[in-house]
Every structure is written in C-alpha cells, then in structure tokens.
Amino acid sequence: MEAYLVAIGIIALIYMLLSLGLTLQYGLTGLINFGHVGFYAIGAYTSALLAMKGVPLVFSFAAAAALAALAAWPIGLISLRLRDDYFAIVTLGFSEVVRIVVTSEQWLTSGVQGIPGIPQLYGGIGGFGGQAAVFATLFAVTLIGIWMIRRIARSPFGRIIEAIRDNEEAVQALGKDPARFKIQVLVVGAALAGIAGAFYAHYITYIVPDQFIPLVTFYVWMAIIMGGVGRVSGAVVGTAILMLFLEGSRFLRDVVPGISEVNMASVRIGVVGLLLIGFIMFRPQGLMGDYTKR
C-alpha cells in the first residue's frame, strides 16, 4: 500500500511540475501553450539517452532542462510576435514534430521500440527506500518550483507578465517589449517541463514516443483549468483531481467488468473532453479561482 501511494505521489508530482510550468506560461502570462508535452519529451529523451551513456544523473537532469529551454527559444522567437491563436497552433505542431523526430531517428532513440532499462534515480538504494527517496527529491524540487513561481508572480517581472496577459497594448505603450518577456516565460516553463520529463524517464525506466502524445498536454490543461488558472493553489488542486481521475479510471476498469483497456482509454479521452468543455463554459475560473474576475 505504501509503495502504491508513493508511486501515485511520484506521478502526481511530475504532473505538478508540468502544471507549474503551464501556470507560469498560461496562468500568469496568457501564453496558450498547446505543446507542453514536446518539452516534456525532450527532457525525458535527453536525460535518458545521456544516462544510458553513463553521464551522472545530476548532469543529465541539468541537460534535460537546458535542452528543453533551448528548444523553446526559437519557437518563442518565431511565434511570440504573432497572435495568441497562432501561437497555440505552432506549439501544438511543435509537440507533434518532436514526437515524429523521436519516432523517426532510430539511430538515436530506437524509434517506436523505445528505450528500455533507463537507470533509476536512486538505483543503488533499491526497493521501497529508493522510491521514497525519488518521491522526497521530487517533492523538494516541486516546492522549489512553487516558491520560484510565487517569487516570480510577486516580482516586478511578475507584474509585467500579468499586465501582458491582461492588456498587451498597454504594456507596449509603457515602452516594454512583451515578446521579450514572453520568450523568457516560455523558456522557464519549458525547462520545468524538461525536468518533469527527466524525472518521468528515470522513474518509469522505459520510454516510447507514444507516451508523449498531445493528450498529455491537455491533461495538464485540464488540471489547471479545473483548479483555477493563474494560481499555484489551483495548479495543486487541479493536479490532485487529475490524479484521482487517472487512477480512478483504472480502478473502475477492475470493478466494472467487460471494459477493455483500449475502450477505457477512449472513455478517458471523452471525459477529458467533456471536462474541458464543461469547465470552460460553466466555471472558467476553476475551483480555486477568483470569483470577482472572469
């Protein structure tokens, strides 16, 4: 039972890191990033491949964050001067292209066969102790992430990005270049997603391109929309509900007989769709959101 709870906790914290990145990008700044999973995939593959070559995990994690951030940079440069809806399309396309690249470049990623046997974070400890140590590390990293986002939100930088979200023209009129701030936010959020990806790869120890489909991006969107956009508390609550939903749907399959795994996956996609539509229509501020604002 403890092992199960720790396993859930690890996955929940990985989604938490992804939600924090999106909270910074969409919640605070208003960037419609539909390609979050792309940066997550870059982080996972970078760290996994480096670790398989014998690079110490500290450096492979750092490289995962750096490469994800580096990938965000040109995307931001090209598309952040465009309208919001175009940015959404470009990032969605980016994440699909990342998946195509890891599927096709078999010499590097062994394509659809994936990379098995990725070293665990505390492989030396083994058993439950190792899992608990992974959980503790992730917990610490998540706390640092939360602290960082709160710091950013309260800094002058945070006031500017929130102003960009609320009224971009006004920020421009004050002589600030919104695109520059947006790129920085995009890069930081991508680095967070990259770290989340690295944790995922070293926890699951086996990655294939199919784990990085756009659905993952919209799991995270669902989490922050349900929890309440633009608030760290919203991201926390939303991630908790997301985990309940993902795990609950697994239990449901055990309880209700006659539902195959593929059908359950379809039902899950359908429920994600309904929740996205429902919250956007009836409760756009989310559960923890501010009632006074739209």
Place this chain on the structure above:
Amino acid sequence: MFYAQLIVNGLVQGLVIGLAALSITLVFGIARFPNAATGDTMTLGAYAALSTHTVTGSIVLGGAGALVAAALVSLLAYFAVFRRLAERPVVALLVASIGVAFVLRAALAVIFGHSQQVFQVPLSRPFVFGSVRVAPLDLQIAAVALASLAVVFALLYLTPIGRQMRAVADNRDLARVSGIRPGRVMVALWLLAGAVAGIAGMMLGIKTIVSPEFGWEMLLPSFTAAILGGIGSPAGAVLAGLVLGVAKEISTPVVGFTYKIALAFIIMLGVLLIRPRGLFGRVEGAR
C-alpha cells in the same frame, strides 16, 4: 518523369488537405478561432461514409452520409458549445474545440472500435498517360473534390447567404448594422464547414486506412494550408492545400516518409515568419 507521378499523387492528397483547410479557414474567418475539432469531424465523415457504403454498397450514398453526418454534428457542436462561448476570449473557444475533438474521437472509438478499417473499393487498372499512371479511383476522388469545391464556391459567391457570410467575415459589426442576422450566418457556416470536413474525411478514408485518430493527424497540414492560403480566404486555402500536397509528395524521396508531416510545420513557421497573412490573407492578419 518520376516527379510527374509524384505531382499527380500530390494533387489528389492536396485536394483533401485543401478541403480540410477550407473548413478551417471558413470557421477561422467568420467565427474567429482555429477549430481544432476539424480533424475529428473528418474522422466522423469517414466513419459515416464507411457505414453507409457497407450497407448500401454505393460510394455516392457514402459521400452523402459523410456530408450529412458531419454537417449535423458540426452544427450540434456550435449550438451546444461554440455559440455560448462567442463573446469569450479566443483561448476559451480553442480549448473547447480541443474538448469537442476529444469527445468526438472517444465516441467514434467506442462505437466503431479501434481496429483499422478500409473502404472495400474494387481494384481497377490505372490509366496510363505517357509514364504517369492515374488510378480511376483517384480521378473519382478528384472529381468529387472538385464538385464539392464548385458547390461551396457557388454558395459563397452566388447566393445571398454566402454573401452574408463573407460580409460577416470581413467586418462583423458592419454586417450586423447592415441588417445581416448573425444567427443564420453561423448556422450556415457550421453546416458548410462540417460538410466540407466530412467530405474531406471520406476522401482521406478511401485513400488510406480509417482509424479513430486519423483525422487528428491531418490537423497540422490543414492548419498550415489555411495559414499559407491566408486566413479567411477560401480560394487561398484550396490552392495552399494543393501546394502542400505536392510539396509533401515531392519531398518524400528526399526527407523520407515520416517527415512529410514535419514538412508542414516547417512551411507553417516559414509563412508566419515571412508573410503572416499568407498568400491571400487580409492585412490585419496575424500580428
């Protein structure tokens, strides 16, 4: 002559992309958001055509089935979701359209299963022109696509409701004060956009293998074509679809099969960098 063959193949592909892009550009121009449910509306069209075709054995009735089913579901999505979000920021519509896409895909997967299905069309000997071979099926598909395009353009440019749609696309407020009722225009828009996507889905289904995900995978090339053609320009979307279809086929020997989709992304970035309003877009466009 090898390339001539690729161009012919690309043109047929391009007609499918062009129709999908037409659906996207109509919604983008008039309802003002990129509809991510377009791909799954195509899937719906393909399955509707597949079922009708299996029951009746007629490809024409299959097409009618795709058209009607996709148009009705698209209208339903408008009334249930998009109409109520019309005054909200574009992100609300975008996220909701992703939601609609997921719901559609889940429903289709549960109803029709995950196994890949194909249209049972008779094999036939290709026509040979010099060194270029054209399958009669491709000619039929092209004919259906061209006929649909003719109907859509006639609707847009020759009928009162088409003129009203174009007026709303140009300037919504001005259209309103000129006495155009937005409700009727939107109903016409969603029926038309759904029908076009449904036909595109059926054509793609005949060319390839139908599965619940196959429409979603057309989303990126279709968005690219819509942007390349210029948002809100029906002719641009079709032309850009053809360009993209041919470019994808010609590039295949060079970049390989899987990178065909990535090519669409590169083209999209290039267009957004160099000419964000596309070939025939309005100046206010993208920035």
